[in-house]
Amino acid sequence: MKQQILLAALVSASLFTGCGEPMDEASAEQQPAVEATGQKEQEIVGGAYAYQNQFPYQVRILVDGNTYCGGSLIKPNWVLTAGHCVDGIDPSRMTVVAGDHTITGYESTEQSQTVYGHAKYPYFQYISGAPVHDVAVILLNGSFWLNGAVQTIALPSYPAPQTSMTASGWGWPWGGAYGASDQLKYAGLPVNPVTSCNGWLARNLYAGLELCVGYSNGVSGGCHGDSGGPLAYGGQLFGVVSWGRGVSCDSYTVFADVYSYVSWIQSYTGP
Known part of the structure; x- marks a missing residue:
């Protein structure tokens, strides 16, 4: 019953049209001013290369077969990502890959799922060209098999510490x-x-x-x-x-x- 309620909520959230809370004209005009890190922006600057399976909760979100954004597996069939990563994107165009390490090479640990629907936070919008309330959930058509290469990550139980x-x-x-x-x-x-x-x-x-x-x-x-x-x-x-x-x-x-x-x-x- 809970799953049926959740699916109904996805439909009522206008997932299939990518619709969220309407933006005013001024906010809409500001969208191109600052690129959000996923749509046309963001790899890790500096840092280091990960080793295989170091971040088993990390997923790669593809649109029309091309890498578009990242995300985190929070349930075997649910992904948390940025609102701007799903904004205006029909779920039928999306695929989520887990257990991945390199984009060009296939690894035996890889699993992929198509997308049933997604929902942005209701008040997602752009202010001064930058997104606010920039979170979204993605419901997959199937569940990933959890193993050493694919794992979920817990949501926070306390506010983010300055560390x-x-x-x-x-x-x-x-x-x-x-x-x-x-x-x-x-x-x-x-x-x-x-x-x-x-x-x-x-x-x-x-x-x-x-x-x-x-x-x-x-x-x-x-x-x-x-x-x-x-x-x-x-x-x-x-x-x-x-x-x-x-x-x-x-x-x-x-x-x-x-x-x-x-x-x-x-x-x-x-x-």
Whole structure:
């Protein structure tokens, strides 16, 4: 019965048209001003290459067969990603790959699932060209088989501490590069006071909704293609890669603060 209710909720959320809360005309006009890290932006800048199965909760989201965003497996058949990663995308165009390491090479650990539907947070929108409430859930048509290469990650049970956490993804390796990294990368990044990002990016951050992560000079952080990917600490998922500074990826990376959305996420996935 719970699954039937969840499926009904997906349909009522206009998943199949990619519709969310309507934006005002001013917000809509601002969308192109700042590229979100996944749509045309974000790999891990700096950092290191991951070893096989190091991040078994990391998934790769494809649109029309091409790598588009990252995500995190939170249930065998549910993925958490960024709202802008599903915005306007018909589920029939999407595939989710788990147990992956390199994009071009096939690994025996890989599994793939097509997408039944997705839902953005109801108040997802763009402000000053950057997304706010940038979280979304994806329901798969089947469940991934959990093993050493594919695992779920827990949602946070407490607010994000100001400590070093781990981001991972296949995004661009630096702002001047073009295209995704073939191999999964990761970086340890500090979570800073939210005010640290103010003045460095397109707008000030919203405390409680966004996390200011990384460094002002962008020596290490997210870049194009990393969007929707995880920020993890202690076996819990604290952040979703959201946006940064344009094409250059040369400053802080903004993550959606997952703790603020746990109740909404679980209204779809269950506890």
